[in-house]
Structure formats: C-alpha cells, structure tokens
Amino acid sequence: MTDFYKIGIDARAERMQRLAIEALKAWNIADCQPQLIKIRENAVFRIKLADGFDAALRIHRYGYHSDAALQSELSWMQALQQDNIEVPEIIPAESGALFVTAGVDGVPEPRQIDMVKWLDGAPLGSIEEGLSDTVGDIAHAFTEVGRLAAQLHNHAARWQPPKDFVRHAWNNDGLTGEAPLWGRFWEFPGLDKAQKQLIEQARQAARRVLTAVGEANQTYGLIHADFNFDNIILRDGRVTAIDFDDCGFGWHLFDLATISILFLGTEQSETVQRAVIDGYRQERQLTDETLAQMPLFYLLRAFTYLGWIHTRSETRTAEEIAPGIVKMVCELAEDYLSAGSAAEGSL
Incomplete structure (x- = not known):
C-alpha cells in the first residue's frame, strides 16, 4: 500500500471522508456527505444532523492520545459547560460513548472519532x-x-x-x-x-x-x-x-x-x-x-x-x-x- 502519509492532501482527504461516513454509523447517521473543514494532524468535517442542525466530526491523529486521555479531554469540556463556560457541546454516540474508534481500507490505523455541536460564528x-x-x-x-x-x-x-x-x-x-x-x-x-x-x-x-x-x-x-x-x-x-x-x-x-x-x-x-x-x-x-x-x-x-x-x-x-x-x-x-x-x- 502507498504510504498514507506521503500521498497528496486531496487523496488523504478522500480517504478520511470515507472514514467519516463509516464512523457516522455509530451515531445512526446515514445519507450524509461530510464536508471537509480542515485536515492537519486531525481531520474535521461538518455534518448535517437529522434535526437540521450541524455538527463537527473530528477524526484524531493516530497515536497522539490514549483512549483515557481523550476521555479526559471530553470530560473537562463537559465540566466547563456545566460551569457555564461556553464550549462545544459533545454529542455522544448511540451507545452513550463520548467517542468511538473506526477504520476503513486505505487509512492504515483505526482512529478515535468524536462529535460536537457546530458553533455558529467565525x-x-x-x-x-x-x-x-x-x-x-x-x-x-x-x-x-x-x-x-x-x-x-x-x-x-x-x-x-x-x-x-x-x-x-x-x-x-x-x-x-x-x-x-x-x-x-x-x-x-x-x-x-x-x-x-x-x-x-x-x-x-x-x-x-x-x-x-x-x-x-x-x-x-x-x-x-x-x-x-x-x-x-x-x-x-x-x-x-x-x-x-x-x-x-x-x-x-x-x-x-x-x-x-x-x-x-x-x-x-x-x-x-x-x-x-x-x-x-x-x-x-x-x-x-x-x-x-x-x-x-x-x-x-x-x-x-x-x-x-x-x-x-x-x-x-x-x-x-x-x-x-x-x-x-x-x-x-x-x-x-x-x-x-x-x-x-x-x-
């Protein structure tokens, strides 16, 4: 397989989009075409939810955080929101998990993926x-x-x-x-x-x-x-x-x-x-x-x-x-x- 990290940015984005579509199954979202917002070490996609609102789906860089570290990050965000400090609201998967792990052919490792409500603004x-x-x-x-x-x-x-x-x-x-x-x-x-x-x-x-x-x-x-x-x-x-x-x-x-x-x-x-x-x-x-x-x-x-x-x-x-x-x-x-x-x- 061609090294994923050496292929062009457009080819990587296409593979990440396929991964995003696969991951959306954990949120019971189908018939959605994720819109790429940015791809650096993480890839971020804009998602249209069934209720008409938008969300941001984040595919994490492989190996940067353990599952425990990512869970901790999301826990702090929830605590900030409970303290009336405005941060993106986490959308749990259908299972109740704050993030999931998914993979597809063409992306060499399984990735941690989470979703938050989209914030209007710039x-x-x-x-x-x-x-x-x-x-x-x-x-x-x-x-x-x-x-x-x-x-x-x-x-x-x-x-x-x-x-x-x-x-x-x-x-x-x-x-x-x-x-x-x-x-x-x-x-x-x-x-x-x-x-x-x-x-x-x-x-x-x-x-x-x-x-x-x-x-x-x-x-x-x-x-x-x-x-x-x-x-x-x-x-x-x-x-x-x-x-x-x-x-x-x-x-x-x-x-x-x-x-x-x-x-x-x-x-x-x-x-x-x-x-x-x-x-x-x-x-x-x-x-x-x-x-x-x-x-x-x-x-x-x-x-x-x-x-x-x-x-x-x-x-x-x-x-x-x-x-x-x-x-x-x-x-x-x-x-x-x-x-x-x-x-x-x-x-």
Missing part, C-alpha cells in the same frame, strides 16, 4: 493566513480572549478531575526535555548548523529557568494549550474556545503566549498584548512579576511550533509555515539570550 483567523478581516475591534476581541483564558484557568483551579483523569504535561520535560511533546525541535532538518547551536543554547537556558520557577499552583494547572486563531470563535462580540485536543497541565503564561505570539513584530502586537493582559486581569490575578516571564513563554511556544512542523511534515500547513517558524524561533532565541533572561526567575 474563527479569529488561521495560522496560515493570520487574523481575519472580520474581527473588527481588535482590542475588544482580544480583551475577551484574555477573559476567556482566565475563566478556563479559574475553573481548572477549583475543579476536581475524576480519579482516572489523565492528560499530558506542558512542563519542563514536555517543553525542553529530550522528548518534548511535539518533538525534538532542535533536530528540524531545515535548520543550519548555526541555527541549531543557537536553539540548543536557548533550550538549555530555558530549561534552567523552568527548573528554578517550578510548578506553583497559582500559575500552573490545566490549560487549553492551543489558543491560536483557528481555535477561537467570535460570535456576536463573544469568544468561544474550541479544539481542546492539546489541553494538558502547564503554566498559564503558555496560554497567554499562544494567543499573542503570531502578532510579534507587527503593528498590532502592542494592542493585542495589552488587551489580552487587561482581559485576563478582569477575571484572574496576574502579577507584574509573573508577566515579566512572557519572553520565556514566547520562546517556549515557538519551540513547540518548530517541533510541530518537524513531526507533522506530511501536512500542508507545516510546509507553508516552516520558513516563518524558523525565522521566529531564531529571533526569539537571540532576543532571549541577549537580554540575559536566562537568569533564574519566578512566577
């Missing part, structure tokens, strides 16, 4: 194309995003997860260790020798600081971990987070860095950063001492993006954004090291 933008022209008042939108991040962190701080709850950790090892969650970013083949040396120096500096910082409860906990443009839906002036695929345990600043990192170096950067911080502080304490570590978390977020394009090289997105990611990582590494930010810090 994403703030996309990683590939940046901020959408439909956002309007940028300061208002990102103040609301900052408030939403704080609301999630507040919920996580008081929520008692079930005993079998398990998610990965965006901790020191998960970000700078020998086996980071999104791959050994310093081995990306698009780096030259000087870039590899620079990134390795910055990685070791970041690792020393994170060791000193530790995992204080007030600044570390369950986080979304993927607050990029695609995953924030703007609806009538309100914002909603979607796609909790990467949620796990980590520093709150990692979420805030994710929100604003793609604005760095643009004329909108200062406005967005200020709005996010102002919004966050409306809902949760954020000290100046903690905020002083933002350059570190911009660097760490950039490391993960470099790891992402290294380990997801089969995706069109990785191919499109690779040059910009390499440039961003190297600039942030140089700035971090030259500023002397590698000294011990605290959150």
Whole structure:
C-alpha cells in the first residue's frame, strides 16, 4: 500500500471522508456527505444532523492520545459547560460513548472519532493566513480572549478531575526535555548548523529557568494549550474556545503566549498584548512579576511550533509555515539570550 502519509492532501482527504461516513454509523447517521473543514494532524468535517442542525466530526491523529486521555479531554469540556463556560457541546454516540474508534481500507490505523455541536460564528483567523478581516475591534476581541483564558484557568483551579483523569504535561520535560511533546525541535532538518547551536543554547537556558520557577499552583494547572486563531470563535462580540485536543497541565503564561505570539513584530502586537493582559486581569490575578516571564513563554511556544512542523511534515500547513517558524524561533532565541533572561526567575 502507498504510504498514507506521503500521498497528496486531496487523496488523504478522500480517504478520511470515507472514514467519516463509516464512523457516522455509530451515531445512526446515514445519507450524509461530510464536508471537509480542515485536515492537519486531525481531520474535521461538518455534518448535517437529522434535526437540521450541524455538527463537527473530528477524526484524531493516530497515536497522539490514549483512549483515557481523550476521555479526559471530553470530560473537562463537559465540566466547563456545566460551569457555564461556553464550549462545544459533545454529542455522544448511540451507545452513550463520548467517542468511538473506526477504520476503513486505505487509512492504515483505526482512529478515535468524536462529535460536537457546530458553533455558529467565525474563527479569529488561521495560522496560515493570520487574523481575519472580520474581527473588527481588535482590542475588544482580544480583551475577551484574555477573559476567556482566565475563566478556563479559574475553573481548572477549583475543579476536581475524576480519579482516572489523565492528560499530558506542558512542563519542563514536555517543553525542553529530550522528548518534548511535539518533538525534538532542535533536530528540524531545515535548520543550519548555526541555527541549531543557537536553539540548543536557548533550550538549555530555558530549561534552567523552568527548573528554578517550578510548578506553583497559582500559575500552573490545566490549560487549553492551543489558543491560536483557528481555535477561537467570535460570535456576536463573544469568544468561544474550541479544539481542546492539546489541553494538558502547564503554566498559564503558555496560554497567554499562544494567543499573542503570531502578532510579534507587527503593528498590532502592542494592542493585542495589552488587551489580552487587561482581559485576563478582569477575571484572574496576574502579577507584574509573573508577566515579566512572557519572553520565556514566547520562546517556549515557538519551540513547540518548530517541533510541530518537524513531526507533522506530511501536512500542508507545516510546509507553508516552516520558513516563518524558523525565522521566529531564531529571533526569539537571540532576543532571549541577549537580554540575559536566562537568569533564574519566578512566577
């Protein structure tokens, strides 16, 4: 069989659509033609339900999460909804399961698949194309995003997860260790020798600081971990987070860095950063001492993006954004090291 991960994106999308149709049997949905929304590491399809409403069906990347980890992700989403924090509503399969596993010929592994109700509105933008022209008042939108991040962190701080709850950790090892969650970013083949040396120096500096910082409860906990443009839906002036695929345990600043990192170096950067911080502080304490570590978390977020394009090289997105990611990582590494930010810090 031709390697699934080396065939063209259109051929992969066709096979994923067949898998989506097969999986819909678990929801007792027939005569539905799933509409592909995006295919990166996960594939997302729009589904028309019998009641006339739409849903999003998500086919997961093989091997990224255990069944227990996916169950935990969906459990947190349900808990957030019960706490009146708007997130996509999960649609269980006919069996009552929150997700199913299905396979078809042409897709080499069985995949975990779940479904949520479709949220009207529009994403703030996309990683590939940046901020959408439909956002309007940028300061208002990102103040609301900052408030939403704080609301999630507040919920996580008081929520008692079930005993079998398990998610990965965006901790020191998960970000700078020998086996980071999104791959050994310093081995990306698009780096030259000087870039590899620079990134390795910055990685070791970041690792020393994170060791000193530790995992204080007030600044570390369950986080979304993927607050990029695609995953924030703007609806009538309100914002909603979607796609909790990467949620796990980590520093709150990692979420805030994710929100604003793609604005760095643009004329909108200062406005967005200020709005996010102002919004966050409306809902949760954020000290100046903690905020002083933002350059570190911009660097760490950039490391993960470099790891992402290294380990997801089969995706069109990785191919499109690779040059910009390499440039961003190297600039942030140089700035971090030259500023002397590698000294011990605290959150």
